[in-house]
Amino acid sequence: METCDGKIGHFCGVIGIYSPSEINIPEKLFFLLFALQHRGQESCGIAYRKNDRIVAYKDLGMVSTVLGRYLSEDRPSRIGIGHVRYSTSGGNKLENAQPMVVSCNKGEIALAHNGNISNTEELKAMLFAEGSIFQSTSDTELILHYLSRLRWKDFTGALTETLLRFEGAYSLVMIWNQTLIGIRDPFGFRPLYYGTKDGVTVFASETCALDILQITDYRGVEPGEMIIVDDSGTRSIHFAKSEKIRQCVFELIYFARPDSHIFGHSVHLVRKHMGAALARHDRESGFSGADLVLPVPDSGNSAALGYAEEAGIPFDLGLTRNHYTGRSFIMPTPGQRELAVRMKLHPIRDILEGKRVILVDDSLVRGTTSRIIVELIREAGAREVHLRLSSPEIKWPCFFGIDIPTRQELISNQMDPQALARHIGADSVRFLEERQLCGCLPEAGDFCYACFNGDYPCKVKIQN
Ligand code: SF4
Incomplete structure (x- = not known):
């Protein structure tokens, strides 16, 4: 599910x-x-x-x-x-x-x-x-x-x-x-x-x-x-x-509303820093560039803005979101899940046609939804799709109030970013590294990163 x-x-x-x-x-x-x-x-x-x-x-x-x-x-x-x-x-x-x-x-x-x-x-x-x-x-x-x-x-x-x-x-x-x-x-x-x-x-x-x-x-x-x-x-x-x-770093990456202050930080601004860190990493590693930065709405909005500003690449809305579908309803079959994503996210062909696109989202769990989103963007005529995630790879479950699937279900335990790119049909996939994430947080030592590195702050019982 x-x-x-x-x-x-x-x-x-x-x-x-x-x-x-x-x-x-x-x-x-x-x-x-x-x-x-x-x-x-x-x-x-x-x-x-x-x-x-x-x-x-x-x-x-x-x-x-x-x-x-x-x-x-x-x-x-x-x-x-x-x-x-x-x-x-x-x-x-x-x-x-x-x-x-x-x-x-x-x-x-x-x-x-x-x-x-x-x-x-x-x-x-x-x-x-x-x-x-x-x-x-x-x-x-x-x-x-x-x-x-x-x-x-x-x-x-x-x-x-x-x-x-x-x-x-x-x-x-x-x-x-x-x-x-x-x-x-x-x-x-x-x-x-x-x-x-x-x-x-x-x-x-x-x-x-x-x-x-x-x-x-x-x-x-x-x-x-x-x-x-x-x-x-x-x-x-x-x-x-x-x-x-050990404050939950995922509150800042994804959960909290961007207009909130969490753990003393503006959520929106921290997310922009994460996007900018992704852009710097791309620049330093010689990534050849793109025409457009677009977010997966709404979770990628702030990080995509930060990426676009740092990279000097135009930001645009190549995907719109239908807000009337709810945020978390469950679809039992793969076909229904695909239709649900298509019902929720709509590409804008006039923005995407012929473009090399940087697509920014906050995290990747099973990879199923990202594959459909990349497909949607390609169907609308995009020439290249490079997926950027403003969190490190999720590899461990959470025992502190967040519903993360089992280790086997997490796509980052099954393949590296290159294989993942092939799996979801993207030209490249890159995650924010943990050290880069820490660079976005003034009191980096006061956060929990256990779902990325398995270093739990207290005793837990890992079953998978
Ligand atoms: S394991 Fe991940 S989701 Fe859970 S509290 Fe720690 S940072 Fe947050």
């Missing part, structure tokens, strides 16, 4: 909001989640405090369909969280949709999670043996089970002990009674920002959501930091020492 994008799968996005006085929290959550729709399109949901209890609504589907009902009337509240999901762990079932809401000996808790816990097997076996009953197959539920078992009277103490037992990627937002909490794991795999405006505090996976509420006063939640917001104000607790920061 493969998405019609041929991309590695997204993961999730989270939102939290706290207001000192009552406002229409569900309506705000709708707009904030809408801004994060690109992070997960399989299910979504919200939870908010209504009088003295937490109410939640979630379903399979997109934000506008599932949560559109919250635009129709005023629902006064002071605190809420929301989630969009792509099922990296546990599958696409309603019981795995978030936020998860429980009532336990610590009070009422609602939790939304972006990431993947990497030591779930061991924790689940332990909790199961001790009598826990699971309602979902999601790793997020384990956090709630573990937390409720602890006998601490102090909630943040119990929460800290819980978090220290969990390994891997977690950016969390949580309602606990009248308190909103935002948490980022000690490696800082996934982004989490928080900001304030007019006394209202908002947590969001990306700054593009904060922009919706015109929040300009924000910062990233630090790796290993827990931020607690309630009537007494905002407190920061560093619950774990962050000895090794």
Whole structure:
């Protein structure tokens, strides 16, 4: 199975909001989640405090369909969280949709999670043996089970002990009674920002959501930091020492929206640097040139611009994208997948005819989609097609919230770039090298590159 994008799968996005006085929290959550729709399109949901209890609504589907009902009337509240999901762990079932809401000996808790816990097997076996009953197959539920078992009277103490037992990627937002909490794991795999405006505090996976509420006063939640917001104000607790920061470099390469700031960087500008690095490499290796640089829309847009500027070659849109097809629907047969790509991407013959083309995309997974795209461009009359990827070759799976196929399925484990070019019908294929990628990142040592080099920052169980 493969998405019609041929991309590695997204993961999730989270939102939290706290207001000192009552406002229409569900309506705000709708707009904030809408801004994060690109992070997960399989299910979504919200939870908010209504009088003295937490109410939640979630379903399979997109934000506008599932949560559109919250635009129709005023629902006064002071605190809420929301989630969009792509099922990296546990599958696409309603019981795995978030936020998860429980009532336990610590009070009422609602939790939304972006990431993947990497030591779930061991924790689940332990909790199961001790009598826990699971309602979902999601790793997020384990956090709630573990937390409720602890006998601490102090909630943040119990929460800290819980978090220290969990390994891997977690950016969390949580309602606990009248308190909103935002948490980022000690490696800082996934982004989490928080900001304030007019006394209202908002947590969001990306700054593009904060922009919706015109929040300009924000910062990233630090790796290993827990931020607690309630009537007494905002407190920061560093619950774990962050000895090794490993932010997911793929957030910058592909996942995040180009108008977001992630890990302190403008996503669009970093992608342009990656494209420029590809252009420099081509120049230094004597590549004979081209007439046109074009992106695979939208994932290659920023890098293609960077390539074109650095190489001094005109940028143009030789492919247009039909935005009404969705981003990640599944096509079961190769024929249907080809039709889906053709339905989604359309070449512009007047731009491409007779041209030598540099085609820029962010990454290559199985190569199936790239083969169809190259074919489309050739059918529109292009004389040469040179594919450039603004990431290194993907050779390893991810255990931290990204859906990457098995090692055998990854095309870069099957052939080198020359063979790959022949396989997809391109004149040449070139990837951004890891050292060039590092050259585009000011704090290059603070990133995870494990899907390129297999150097995982914590213990993982590789099965393939
Ligand atoms: S393995 Fe790759 S996708 Fe996963 S966190 Fe590391 S850089 Fe990101």
